[in-house]
Amino acid sequence: MLRTSPANTPLQVEERLPEGAGRALSWATPSPRIPVPTIRFEREGQQVGCIEGANLRRAALDAGINPYTGLNNLNNCGGLGQCGTCVMEVLEGERNLSPRSDVEEVYLADRPANYRLSCRTTVNGDVTVRTNPASGVGKGSNSLVGALKALVGRK
Numbered sequence: 482m483l484r485t486s487p488a489n490t491p492l493q494v495e496e497r498l499p500e501g502a503g504r505a506l507s508w509a510t511p512s513p514r515i516p517v518p519t520i521r522f523e524r525e526g527q528q529v530g531c532i533e534g535a536n537l538r539r540a541a542l543d544a545g546i547n548p549y550t551g552l553n554n555l556n557n558c559g560g561l562g563q564c565g566t567c568v569m570e571v572l573e574g575e576r577n578l579s580p581r582s583d584v585e586e587v588y589l590a591d592r593p594a595n596y597r598l599s600c601r602t603t604v605n606g607d608v609t610v611r612t613n614p615a616s617g618v619g620k621g622s623n624s625l626v627g628a629l630k631a632l633v634g635r636k
């Protein structure tokens with residue numbers, strides 16, 4: 482019940498419930514379990530839960546895991562899909578990720594099919610990944626390493 486109060490005094494709320502009504506409002510019924518995708522970071526030995534549809538790069542950063550190496554810590558696009566430096570290798574659960582995008586096809590053209598740009602990848606179920614895989618930065622990358630690889634490989 483809500484009552485008016487004199488000016489400059491806070492309103493007071495008075496609540497009267499019938500005997501036993503409070504118990505009826507308790508959390509006696511267990512809430513349904515919502516499955517939470519788990520990301521296992523193989524190199525770091527960590528596993529984290531995330532919401533379905535989480536961004537893989539963001540989930541790594543939130544868990545304190547660095548998706549970049551060396552100079553790419555400074556020389557990256559911050560998750561805009563413009564540099565090709567946030568590469569992760571998918572070890573298990575590839576079907577639980579979003580399909581490889583056109584941007585990834587460009588940046589990872591010379592990389593194995595299980596390499597992904599983590600900033601372009603959505604997690605929909607359990608997955609195991611390796612951050613900073615060997616030769617993770619492809620020729621299509623705008624990073625320093627990628628640019629050098631492209632120059633050296635140019636004919």
Ligand code: FES
Binds near residue numbers: 557558560561599600
């Ligand atoms: S952070 Fe630049 S492409 Fe992923």
